Amino acid sequence: MRLLSGGMHAGNSCFVALVLAVGLWTPSASAAECPIRMRADLQPRDLPFDAGSSECLLAVSLEPDFSKLRAAAGIEAGSLDFQVDYDGGEVNAYYTQGFIRVTRAYLRADLKREARLATLAHEIGHAVQERDGLLSWMNEPINLYFKKRHGGLYKDRSYESSEEYKEYQLRSRKREAHADAIGQELLARAGYAPDTFTLGRSSRFGCQSVDEIDEHDPTHPADAQRYVNAAMTASAVSSAKAASAAQSIAGYLGGTRPSADAFTPGTSIRDYDDLGRLKPGRLAASKLSVPPPPPDAGVVRRTVQQAAASVVARWISEPFQAAVDGLAASERRSIARKVLASCGPLRSTEPVDFSVFGWIKRLSEDAALRAVGARKTQDIKSASLAIPG
Numbered sequence: 001m002r003l004l005s006g007g008m009h010a011g012n013s014c015f016v017a018l019v020l021a022v023g024l025w026t027p028s029a030s031a032a033e034c035p036i037r038m039r040a041d042l043q044p045r046d047l048p049f050d051a052g053s054s055e056c057l058l059a060v061s062l063e064p065d066f067s068k069l070r071a072a073a074g075i076e077a078g079s080l081d082f083q084v085d086y087d088g089g090e091v092n093a094y095y096t097q098g099f100i101r102v103t104r105a106y107l108r109a110d111l112k113r114e115a116r117l118a119t120l121a122h123e124i125g126h127a128v129q130e131r132d133g134l135l136s137w138m139n140e141p142i143n144l145y146f147k148k149r150h151g152g153l154y155k156d157r158s159y160e161s162s163e164e165y166k167e168y169q170l171r172s173r174k175r176e177a178h179a180d181a182i183g184q185e186l187l188a189r190a191g192y193a194p195d196t197f198t199l200g201r202s203s204r205f206g207c208q209s210v211d212e213i214d215e216h217d218p219t220h221p222a223d224a225q226r227y228v229n230a231a232m233t234a235s236a237v238s239s240a241k242a243a244s245a246a247q248s249i250a251g252y253l254g255g256t257r258p259s260a261d262a263f264t265p266g267t268s269i270r271d272y273d274d275l276g277r278l279k280p281g282r283l284a285a286s287k288l289s290v291p292p293p294p295p296d297a298g299v300v301r302r303t304v305q306q307a308a309a310s311v312v313a314r315w316i317s318e319p320f321q322a323a324v325d326g327l328a329a330s331e332r333r334s335i336a337r338k339v340l341a342s343c344g345p346l347r348s349t350e351p352v353d354f355s356v357f358g359w360i361k362r363l364s365e366d367a368a369l370r371a372v373g374a375r376k377t378q379d380i381k382s383a384s385l386a387i388p389g
């Protein structure tokens with residue numbers, strides 16, 4: 001900009017153009033390069049990125065967080081890179097195979113640390129989803145559409161009014177909601193405070209009223225809903241108190257908690273409806289499952305454990321899940337209202353009671369037990385009697 005002022009008369013316009021061109025391609029020799037790469041779409045190489053710029057300094061400060069979260073997801077350093085996107089004035093971050101990028105506008109935006117951590121964790125959640133086949137699953141309807149129309153040879157915008165596109169959009173909303181829960185879990189695994197994700201979402205998306213809960217965009221759940229989901233899954237994925245509550249419910253119903261070794265997300269894409277709203281039943285019921293027998297188990301133990309697993313699934317987990325999902329649907333707005341009302345002071349209060357297990361305990365334990373309790377004892381007994389040997 002300095003070069004332009006005073007140089008805009010015909011006599012030296014070529015000189016100005018030349019200096020501008022040189023200036024674009026070679027930053028001043030003394031400027032050190034930022035250790036975080038800056039890339040732009042359609043540019044095959046890194047762009048100049050001044051190490052002293054505020055964007056670089058912030059990107060560098062986020063890199064250790066990115067690395068911790070990547071490691072918590074079980075992704076190797078060489079296979080997922082953290083980069084800055086040169087393009088666009090939009091405050092945005094995204095995942096594409098092999099890297100996560102945050103825009104320069106994102107780095108310049110006034111965001112709390114928790115909000116940035118939630119962003120990184122959510123994007124790494126997308127990398128986990130791609131590993132688990134959920135990116136292909138989301139794109140499947142659109143790919144099928146082009147296969148039918150053009151034999152998959154090219155893509156045009158005709159898909160935008162198709163049924164396949166609607167299906168793609170609802171899959172996208174589920175996937176975005178699920179990436180939030182994975183991110184939340186990764187933050188907990190990486191040792192951040194259990195409420196980091198929830199605080200990040202509340203500071204980024206604000207504490208909306210319950211009236212905004214239906215305002216989803218085509219590919220993402222409503223911001224208010226994302227906050228509600230996060231508050232409800234917070235302790236299910238991270239809090240010791242909720243884990244022990246889950247354990248006691250599981251113990252009461254006769255199941256045991258599965259052990260967790262490698263990282264597999266605690267939530268599933270099936271935990272979300274078409275608008276990206278959490279259906280907590282499976283999450284709750286999964287805590288009731290019976291672990292598979294160890295590899296060296298004898299035939300009797302294997303048979304007993306498999307029989308127990310199928311009994312728990314058929315007579316305990318599935319009805320329990322249905323009961324919880326039914327209650328969640330009927331209570332959805334009142335739960336959301338309570339969660340959103342608590343949006344501000346989360347750090348100073350114990351948010352556990354808005355979690356899946358907190359409110360299941362309050363609202364649905366009786367109903368769920370009534371749904372399964374009468375059949376439980378009798379069927380476990382008869383299944384045990386049927387085990388040979």
Ligand SMILES: [Zn+2]
Nearest residue numbers: 122126176179
């Ligand atoms: Zn996303």
